[in-house]
Amino acid sequence: xxxxxxxxxxxxxxxxxxxxxxxxxxxxxxxxxxxxxxxxxxxxxxxxxxxxxxxxxxxxxxxxxxxxxxxxxxxxxxxxxxxxxxxxxxxxxxxxxxxxxxxxxxxxxxxxxxxxxxxxxxxxxxxxxxxxxxxxxxxxxxxxxxxxxxxxxxxxxxxxxxxxxxxxxxxxxxxxxxxxxxxxxxxxxxxxxxxxxxxxxxxxxxxxxxxxxxxxxxxxxxxxxxxxxxxxxxxxxxxxxxxxxxxxxxxxxxxxxxxxxxxxxxxxxxxxxxxxxxxxxxxxxxxxxxxxxxxxxxxxxxxxxx
Amino acid sequence: xxxxxxxxxxxxxxxxxxxxxxxxxxxxxxxxxxxxxxxxxxxxxxxxxxxxxxxxxxxxxxxxxxxxxxxxxxxxxxxxxxxxxxxxxxxxxxxxxxxxxxxxxxxxxxxxxxxxxxxxxxxxxxxxxxxxxxxxxxxxxxxxxxxxxxxxxxxxxxxxxxxxxxxxxxxxxxxxxxxxxxxxxxxxxxxxxxxxxxxxxxxxxxxxxxxxxxxxxxxxxxxxxxxxxxxxxxxxxxxxxxxxxxxxxxxxxxxxxx
Numbered sequence: 164x165x166x167x168x169x170x171x172x173x174x175x176x177x178x179x180x181x182x183x184x185x186x187x188x189x190x191x192x193x194x195x196x197x198x199x200x201x202x203x204x205x206x207x208x209x210x211x212x213x214x215x216x217x218x219x220x221x222x223x224x225x226x227x228x229x230x231x232x233x234x235x236x237x238x239x240x241x242x243x244x245x246x247x248x249x250x251x252x253x254x255x256x257x258x259x260x261x262x263x264x265x266x267x268x269x270x271x272x273x274x275x276x277x278x279x280x281x282x283x284x285x286x287x288x289x290x291x292x293x294x295x296x297x298x299x300x301x302x303x304x305x306x307x308x309x310x311x312x313x314x315x316x317x318x319x320x321x322x323x324x325x326x327x328x329x330x331x332x333x334x335x336x337x338x339x340x341x342x343x344x345x346x347x348x349x350x351x352x353x354x355x356x357x358x359x360x361x362x363x364x365x366x367x368x369x370x371x372x373x374x375x376x377x378x379x380x381x382x383x384x385x386x387x388x389x390x391x392x393x394x395x396x397x398x399x400x401x402x403x404x405x406x407x408x409x410x411x412x413x414x415x416x417x418x419x420x421x422x423x424x425x426x427x428x429x430x431x432x433x434x435x436x437x438x439x440x441x442x443x444x445x446x447x448x449x450x451x452x453x454x455x456x457x458x459x460x461x462x463x464x465x466x467x468x469x
Numbered sequence: 470x471x472x473x474x475x476x477x478x479x480x481x482x483x484x485x486x487x488x489x490x491x492x493x494x495x496x497x498x499x500x501x502x503x504x505x506x507x508x509x510x511x512x513x514x515x516x517x518x519x520x521x522x523x524x525x526x527x528x529x530x531x532x533x534x535x536x537x538x539x540x541x542x543x544x545x546x547x548x549x550x551x552x553x554x555x556x557x558x559x560x561x562x563x564x565x566x567x568x569x570x571x572x573x574x575x576x577x578x579x580x581x582x583x584x585x586x587x588x589x590x591x592x593x594x595x596x597x598x599x600x601x602x603x604x605x606x607x608x609x610x611x612x613x614x615x616x617x618x619x620x621x622x623x624x625x626x627x628x629x630x631x632x633x634x635x636x637x638x639x640x641x642x643x644x645x646x647x648x649x650x651x652x653x654x655x656x657x658x659x660x661x662x663x664x665x666x667x668x669x670x671x672x673x674x675x676x677x678x679x680x681x682x683x684x685x686x687x688x689x690x691x692x693x694x695x696x697x698x699x700x701x702x703x704x705x706x707x708x709x710x711x712x713x714x715x716x717x718x719x720x721x722x723x724x725x726x727x
Contacts, residue, residue, distance in 0.1 A: 440696030
């Protein structure tokens with residue numbers, strides 16, 4: 164079947180009685196969209212200012228001459244989507260208790276990406292709390308090199324006392340602590356990630372350190388996001404970010420309704436188009452959208468100490 | 470013109486959905502400038518007698534003036550399924566048939582799956598296969614269905630060479646492997662979980678399978694609609710020649726929409 168656009172519209176219009184459909188079909192006679200005129204999206208969607216507060220850089224080495232394809236694709240995507248700043252880390256995953264040399268190498272690759280894209284890529288320092296005082300020294304090293312916060316993965320529950328010195332360092336430096344999170348309900352996944360923290364673990368850490376700038380990472384990153392949002396009602400000082408590969412309807416609205424938009428931060432965690440789309444679709448006010456897109460995180464950055 | 474090939478109507482047992490009735494779904498389409506939607510019944514996935522869900526869907530979509538294009542869901546383990554299939558396709562004119570082996574208790578490659586694929590292919594309509602409804606990491610304790618895998622799909626598709634497939638919510642399919650398996654021209658994949666920029670898996674599929682292989686799809690009302698609109702907008706800049714095909718033309722051709 165080889166339909167041209169006009170004959171398709173002619174044949175469909177003949178069989179379609181609904182007035183609403185007729186209205187849509189008339190609109191469809193317009194030419195293919197030009198930039199700035201994307202169907203179903205706000206006219207200014209690319210121009211709305213956005214900070215992606217949870218993303219990653221993955222490159223094959225820490226040197227400036229490493230393979231930059233992934234990082235450059237990240238920047239290209241940010242250009243397409245109007246994401247002004249990307250706050251990135253390179254965590255060591257799969258439950259590996261990496262030694263400090265491996266952690267430094269991972270952070271060096273983030274620093275290299277920051278040098279390649281200054282003013283665009285900003286860094287979180289990945290730390291493995293089990294490295295003890297060396298982990299705290301690594302935070303200082305990263306901050307002195309220009310990073311803005313720390314990122315923890317799932318090597319330890321955030322209620323584990325081994326994490327406390329890291330939290331205290333964040334308070335001392337006035338920097339955000341972005342934590343990997345999920346309330347995993349699938350036994351297979353839970354067996355692979357037994358120490359992943361969920362909303363109530365974040366709340367417990369926040370109750371111990373109310374002044375900590377604590378961010379629950381990727382509410383849509385896999386795991387029961389409805390549970391995560393309801394869980395965070397138990398603690399007022401924890402932010403959450405909107406990232407993750409799950410694009411389920413009503414997530415953003417539930418965050419805003421149950422927690423208040425002031426606690427919600429835009430992020431993608433590499434699901435860049437999807438997470439921008441979630442924000443554009445959410446039934447929230449323009450001021451709430453702007454706050455989530457960038458203002459809330461700017462407020463967190465402004466609280467850093469020298 | 471935009472046709473969404475990936476929508477559902479009805480309740481989902483494990484999460485409250487907005488926009489789950491036909492009028493609500495049409496209003497959602499209107500809000501996002503989407504002209505038509507290919508829709509299947511969630512009730513048909515969970516009722517013991519799936520065809521009762523098809524009956525509801527047939528009734529619910531008739532009043533949409535063609536905005537909602539119904540897809541049947543068939544359970545080949547249930548008594549009288551071939552009669553139900555014939556009624557849905559030949560009497561009601563449903564444009565495709567969904568199989569949900571993980572929910573209906575069979576495998577795409579066992580005797581039930583193979584006979585369903587063959588019978589749907591004989592009727593000349595595509596088979597709809599969703600890789601999943603939800604991310605398994607958030608599954609309810611009663612949700613036991615596993616994601617469909619590429620290996621299972623490829624084996625089934627090669628066993629029934631006359632079958633065509635509308636593949637929804639898939640990620641991780643290698644276009645070169647599909648082409649090598651003789652599926653170029655036999656598959657239409659939706660954008661719901663693909664990326665146009667950054668990971669660029671949508672672009673790789675266009676390169677390996679051709680411009681006729683992708684279609685706009687949102688997985689509404691489970692997912693927000695705008696993520697796929699953002700992808701379509703990016704495609705209009707990166708591959709303007711493929712824009713119309715992905716936005717609606719491929720769906721219209723593959724599903725023989727009037």
